[in-house]
Amino acid sequence: MILAGKHDTKMNSQTLNLTTTTWDVIVVGGGNAALCAAIEAASTGATVLLLEGAPPVYRGGNSRHTRNFRCMHKGPLSNLTDTYHIDEYFDDLIRVTKGQTDEKLAKLAIAESEACLPWMEAQGIRFQPSLSGTLSLSRTNAFFLGGGKALVNALYNTAEDLGVTVQYNAMVEKLIIKNSRFESLQLNINEQRHSIVGKSIVLASGGFQSNLDWLAQAWGPAARNFLIRGTPYNKGVVLKNMLDQGAQSVGDPTQCHAVAIDGRAPKFDGGIVTRLDCVPFSVVVNKSAHRFYDEGEDVWPKRYAIWGRLVAAQEDQIAYAIIDSKSVDLFMPSVFPAIQADTLDKLAQQLGLNEKALTDTVEQFNNACQTGDFHPTELDGLRTHGLELPKTNWARPVNKPPFYGYPLRPGVTFTYLGLKINETAQVMTDLDTPFKNIWAAGEIMAGNVLGQGYLAGFGMTIGTVFGRKAGQEAARHVS
Amino acid sequence: MSVKSPITTEVITEAQRQIRICNACRYCEGYCSVFPAINRQRQFATGDIIQLANLCHNCQGCYHACQYIEPHEFKINLPQSLANVRVESWQTHSIPSFFAIRFQQSGVAIAAILVIAIALFIITLQNLNTTDGNGFYAYMSHSMMVLMFTPLFIAPLIIIAAMLKRYWQTINGKPIRLTHVQQAISSAATMKNLSGGQGQGCNYEAGDRFTNKRRWFHQATMFGFLLCFASTATATILHYVFQLPAPYPLLSLPKLLGLPGGILLVIGCAGLAWLKVKANPDLGATSVRGGEMAFILLLGLTGATGLLLYFATGTSLVPVLLAIHLGTVLSLFILMPYSKMVHGFFRLAALIHDAQQKAR
């Protein structure tokens, strides 16, 4: 009790300070983009307030779930091997986005990513060789030692050393904007409303993927069965408030990036461990125990992102991957043990599937399998024959007990809808003019460059490049 | 053949649960030897968990880097989970394990041993015939000292050897090669597993910031202890082989080793105790906190009283100081198999086994 009381008084004096100061730069959000902005602004000597909606233990939004960022380099850099030039990087981006990107902003992000790496090191972030099981990324992606949470910790420590004031549990609700100029904001700290005044503001509060109501508006009621891979705090409150006040939007409001993850994952914040890499070696069925897509269409890194949507389209947004003991150790270990049974009948029972339907599907599949060489790590062309819906690689009969099953559900990584920005990360109005003192960085503006699809590690690149830029610009505005 | 370890199943099951999550995540791979060892496997039997636990140096890096700490439902706290397994593994591999449980958990029990040992020496010294001999041996003949100490020195070492043999069976260790030992010793000598993977140190007393304080204090303690040990050993050799009894001049091996050794030991232990007070107890095995603290103090006291004794040479304080010093040394040795002291032996065994596994 006494402790709580002391804590309260400390809180109150901090909140008093928050509300009576006119801050040079206010940063909304507490993930990578926000921290990069706060650090850049504070290093100019500006007074900076960072408002993180989450409590300390959950600080860092989706950034704390990340593992790497995609970095251009003209020669070997840190742990990055070989070269990764701007053109190749840009081509990769065009391929995944099918051209839905703002070329100028995209090239800017790519070109500046190279300088970000040493800058991040200077802020205390450390890098490590690419993690086991991710060799394919060792040339293009720089991995954070300890992952995103370690990165976030390093950035908070640096920010605090630079004198940034950090307020946790601070949910920003509304910006007061007059004549395209930000004046103050309203926020909720521990269930109490406050108003804070600032000369400039950087919005880095992420997307809206944890706002199930909003997702349901875009996707229909099915969205309520989606699992959210990251933080529950990114509800898009600030994004919505800005769009309501005449900010220009980018990105498809009805789309989100979703992958198929373990159906037993927590509703929020399951993060990286809930991914399942078993699909290429499985027979995947829906609730009626029917197959619905070619499980062996391509290597998994190129296909995992479409399975979110595939599963989302099935009844109750659930599917089941069925494998046998031949294949159970061929992919990265799963966070929850597979459901195991000696016969397919028993497995069907445990999964809640119709036994006859499942055995029929698997029998049909097994009969269509051909003999041939099986290569788990490359397209082996081992395909079924005679099935209406073929499996075109890695098609081996599922017949060696024990049998294993994994439930699959769509796991949402992020949403695409965001705020339109210009090349200095300034937020644009519907009239195509910038708000005078409002900048945006990170997921909240990622739609400018990632209109569709996803390029592994680009989220953190966007956050770092535009976060830094936003912080520098906001500080320059008040100096 | 593997020895059945009566270790509590909950402790093992909890570590298995957490390690399964880490094996799906792997973000902490760069911090220490534990994660690469995890990544080499998919299933973890009790012996595997015990090995991982002894490989963990409790640098706490993986706790602060973890996105799944409480209140997240995955409730990851690997440093604590492995510490619990580790401590239980020392207890269950100990002979008799009852002693280990007692002394590891209770600082009072350690203090009691100390008091008894000191009292023993005071009584012995008072009743001794001390006409011949110089220096310490004016108070207690060397033969008397050897007679008392030898069994008490040797017995703990035999017990520890037996414990390590049981450990080796539990973890299914293979025949040891010199290169395995070399790798293990080099890792221990540099405290590689407290380096954070890149020399930034560990998270211990400063929350999620990295410092090398614990690494330095630990090394001061370890090398201090080894120097003191070497000092005693050289003195024994000088005495018996070269017929050169104590006291030794400043420029002699026992003094050249013992003096810096004692100073390092005192600094190291004081530092470790200070850090322990500042650290978050919930990232270690809370049940043995008291015992560990008492043990650090005992170790420090051994060095401090040794130094005092040196500076008091020729004064009337010597008999009392000698009794206290010998009491601390005796307690330390008796407690060796039953206190935090065993961690060094188990760590080394775990590092040797890890070198074997890596080589496969």
Ligand SMILES: Cc1cc2nc3c(=O)[nH]c(=O)nc-3n(C[C@H](O)[C@H](O)[C@H](O)COP(=O)(O)OP(=O)(O)OC[C@H]3O[C@@H](n4cnc5c(N)ncnc54)[C@H](O)[C@@H]3O)c2cc1C
């Ligand atoms: C499981 C997972 C793994 C990923 N792995 C990678 C990867 O390896 N590499 C990569 O590049 N990208 C990865 N991403 C994407 C990446 O997380 C994002 O692109 C990036 O973190 C965005 O940074 P940000 O700072 O904009 O948002 P976030 O890090 O999500 O930060 C948003 C912050 O705003 C706060 N906030 C929200 N609303 C409010 C409000 N109203 N008031 C105050 N604060 C608020 C939140 O609490 C949070 O701190 C991954 C995403 C997930 C879910």
Ligand code: SF4
């Ligand atoms: S401690 Fe946490 S972050 Fe580190 S490997 Fe385990 S689950 Fe991943």
Ligand code: SF4
């Ligand atoms: S506490 Fe340190 S040594 Fe132990 S497992 Fe975690 S990172 Fe490794």
